[in-house]
Each structure stands twice: as structure tokens, then as C-alpha cells.
Amino acid sequence: MTSEQIKIKADEVLTKYVPRGGAYKKFDSIMSGENIKFKSVATKDSFLGIFTHANNGQAYIMVNDTITNDGRRNFTIAHELGHYFLCHELKNGQCFDADILEDGTAVDAIEREANYFASCLLMPESKVRSAFLSMLQRSRKAKVKDFLNVRNDVTWGIWCGIGSELKKRYGVSDAALRYRLSRLGLAMFSF
Numbered sequence: 001m002t003s004e005q006i007k008i009k010a011d012e013v014l015t016k017y018v019p020r021g022g023a024y025k026k027f028d029s030i031m032s033g034e035n036i037k038f039k040s041v042a043t044k045d046s047f048l049g050i051f052t053h054a055n056n057g058q059a060y061i062m063v064n065d066t067i068t069n070d071g072r073r074n075f076t077i078a079h080e081l082g083h084y085f086l087c088h089e090l091k092n093g094q095c096f097d098a099d100i101l102e103d104g105t106a107v108d109a110i111e112r113e114a115n116y117f118a119s120c121l122l123m124p125e126s127k128v129r130s131a132f133l134s135m136l137q138r139s140r141k142a143k144v145k146d147f148l149n150v151r152n153d154v155t156w157g158i159w160c161g162i163g164s165e166l167k168k169r170y171g172v173s174d175a176a177l178r179y180r181l182s183r184l185g186l187a188m189f190s191f
Ligand SMILES: [Zn+2]
Pocket: 079, 080, 083, 094, 095, 099, 100, 110, 111, 114
């Protein structure tokens, strides 16, 4: 699938289930609307999540309940929803640490698609762009307009303020947010 097709699919889900606010707050509505059951499972290995069907056909998303970073957990659930909404043909469906990478570097094409879907679902382009730009404009002192090049200077302070607000709003990790902003051409990170 192309990135554009994946974005369109994520936008459809947002239109249907997320009238406002962060998509991570609507995981329950999305799953009940699509008749997917959710389970947290206790496991110690690098397994993070799975989208699968039981023998009776019931769809399940299961997530490792030892994930302590909320952003990572949200990204994992959004990633599994990606496998469902993108109608991926999965072998056994288990996704591990190396599959669910928030910075777009997963090796497997199917996993990269699910990661991009998660990124689009959690941080919709139009919302992130306008939120980021309005926050940036409030920090005029830095003489930055519509692009933030984060370096070891005053821009670092600006980034800390904007970054923590956006992470909270969208329920994402630092890595996921940085990658999204870079990919949208809004910010660059020198370190
Ligand atoms: Zn996966």
C-alpha cells in the first residue's frame, strides 16, 4: 500500500470514531465498533502485541501488559489496529520489539505499514501541523517561524515545551513524536 492509502484509511477511522481529542482515548470505541476484543497479557519476552482471530472467528488484539511507557503501549495498540484496518495477511500475527518501531525503520514492509498507520491515527497530520505551528508561533523570541531545527541552544528549550505538550495530547512517546514531526517537515533534530 502507498503511504497516501494508509493515511486515507487512518483518516476514515478518525472520522468515524474520534470526533475530537487524541485517538488513544478512543481505542475502546474503535474496538467495540469493529467487534474486536482486547486483552492485556502477562509475558516477559519481547512480544509486544498481536492481532489474531480465535477458532470461533472472534477478532482479538492482545498487548503485553508489562509495557510501562504509555506512549509505547498506545503505539502498540494503534499498530495492531493497523493490521486489522489495512487487512494484512498475517502468518501468526505476533509483533515484537523489532517490528513496532516508532521511527519508521522496521524491516518488514507489513510492519512498516502498520507503524505508519499508527502514526497517522495517533497524530493526524492536520491536527499536529496546526497545533505545532501555533505553539511555535507563541515562542517568537527564538525567531522561528514554521520550522524548528532543534539544536543545543534556545531551540532545545522551545522543543521541550512543545514536545511535552504534544506527547501528552496525543499519548505518544518522544521517539514517535520526533519521527512524525520530521516526516511532516515541521522539525529536525540535530541530536
Ligand atoms: Zn505488527
